[in-house]
Amino acid sequence: MTSPDTDAPAVREEVLEAIGLTKHFPVRGRLRDLLSRATPRVHAVDDVTLTLRRGRVTALVGESGSGKSTVARLLAQLYPRTAGTIRLHGEPVTVRGGRPFRAYARRVQMIFQDPFASLNPVHTVRYHLTRALRVHGNAGRTAADLDAALRALLERVTLTPPDRYLDKFPHELSGGQRQRVAIARALGADPEVLLADEPVSMLDVSIRLGVLNLLRDLKERLRLAVLYITHDIASARYFADETLVMYAGRLVEGGDSETVTQRPAHPYTRLLIDSAPDPDRITGAGRAAVAERGDGEPPSLLRPPPGCRFHPRCPYAMPRCGADLPPPLQVGDRPGHWAACWLHDPATRDAQAGPTALALVGDDGREATR
Numbered sequence: 001m002t003s004p005d006t007d008a009p010a011v012r013e014e015v016l017e018a019i020g021l022t023k024h025f026p027v028r029g030r031l032r033d034l035l036s037r038a039t040p041r042v043h044a045v046d047d048v049t050l051t052l053r054r055g056r057v058t059a060l061v062g063e064s065g066s067g068k069s070t071v072a073r074l075l076a077q078l079y080p081r082t083a084g085t086i087r088l089h090g091e092p093v094t095v096r097g098g099r100p101f102r103a104y105a106r107r108v109q110m111i112f113q114d115p116f117a118s119l120n121p122v123h124t125v126r127y128h129l130t131r132a133l134r135v136h137g138n139a140g141r142t143a144a145d146l147d148a149a150l151r152a153l154l155e156r157v158t159l160t161p162p163d164r165y166l167d168k169f170p171h172e173l174s175g176g177q178r179q180r181v182a183i184a185r186a187l188g189a190d191p192e193v194l195l196a197d198e199p200v201s202m203l204d205v206s207i208r209l210g211v212l213n214l215l216r217d218l219k220e221r222l223r224l225a226v227l228y229i230t231h232d233i234a235s236a237r238y239f240a241d242e243t244l245v246m247y248a249g250r251l252v253e254g255g256d257s258e259t260v261t262q263r264p265a266h267p268y269t270r271l272l273i274d275s276a277p278d279p280d281r282i283t284g285a286g287r288a289a290v291a292e293r294g295d296g297e298p299p300s301l302l303r304p305p306p307g308c309r310f311h312p313r314c315p316y317a318m319p320r321c322g323a324d325l326p327p328p329l330q331v332g333d334r335p336g337h338w339a340a341c342w343l344h345d346p347a348t349r350d351a352q353a354g355p356t357a358l359a360l361v362g363d364d365g366r367e368a369t370r
């Protein structure tokens with residue numbers, strides 16, 4: 001982004017943007033559905049708008065099935081989208097396979113949850129990295145160039161000395177080392193964007209932090225734009241500059257990570273935080289609060305509820321919530337903090353000025369409610 005008054009380079013440069021991103025998966029219907037010609041569709045992602053910026057980590061947080069991986073796959077152009085626009089440096093892009101896809105993948109790389117599944121067990125680290133460098137034209141001209149590039153990749157992910165790792169097979173490495181190789185392979189493309197889909201959730205707790213610190217270091221040194229997908233909202237606070245919360249295919253809250261995790265504004269974000277296993281916070285009282293507030297199942301995405309998708313679980317639901325979809329509404333006076341929740345509509349606030357709802361989901365921070 002350039003400031004309107006000057007041509008100075010922007011601090012928060014947009015690299016990859018999604019506008020109104022939507023994905024509905026048709027599912028094979030029963031005979032009854034076929035006869036009525038209504039193909040059932042899973043509403044996996046609806047109207048998701050987000051921006052990934054150079055040198056910033058954006059967390060996408062939500063429970064299982066909320067559509068996080070589908071967003072990442074859409075951004076990686078692995079799926080065609082039902083609707084919406086993807087822009088790379090402001091230019092709309094749609095690519096399907098072949099050379100245009102490779103050109104896109106050179107700039108937008110994905111890291112998956114399971115490094116064991118994403119590395120071929122019959123090939124060495126050298127093979128995986130060489131292939132990535134060659135496919136993306138970064139292997140140089142000579143064998144010495146290739147060797148230097150391989151070593152640089154391993155050093156970048158702190159697998160040193162490189163000679164110890166180059167000729168290893170995936171099964172000879174630990175989970176954390178395998179994920180580092182998968183990250184090195186992604187870096188072989190020299191990308192601008194990393195889409196990391198639960199990059200540490202299959203690793204031992206003791207090595208998660210090391211891999212997250214590595215990603216943070218890469219973001220800073222290589223000025224990568226990173227999408228960090230996770231179930232774990234606590235790690236978003238630690239690791240991400242910005243946090244977006246997703247529920248049943250829709251974004252429900254966003255803002256800087258400190259604000260979203262410390263002063264959540266959407267009842268669903270609160271539920272996520274209250275459900276997180278934080279030993280400092282989960283007391284008997286905390287668990288009771290979770291049980292009392294919207295503990296339940298996410299809705300069917302074949303027929304998502306009208307209005308706010310969280311309203312059947314929401315302890316603060318008003319009649320309007322089941323009828324009208326709340327737009328993103330600014331929360332308090334904090335710039336960039338928004339929630340798609342009618343509790344933050346000034347008109348609702350005036351009408352409902354009851355102490356309960358607004359004290360519970362207000363601008364004063366969650367501590368005020370305890």
Ligand SMILES: Nc1ncnc2c1ncn2[C@@H]1O[C@H](COP(=O)(O)OP(=O)(O)OP(=O)(O)O)[C@@H](O)[C@H]1O
Binds near residue numbers: 025026064069071301
């Ligand atoms: N290829 C597909 N065909 C049909 N439905 C799909 C397909 N891929 C995903 N879905 C459905 O879309 C919804 C969102 O799935 P997605 O994998 O994006 O969720 P997620 O948030 O990544 O979940 P998790 O945390 O378990 O990884 C789910 O209901 C899932 O069953």
Ligand SMILES: [Mg+2]
Binds near residue numbers: 068069
């Ligand atoms: Mg997923």
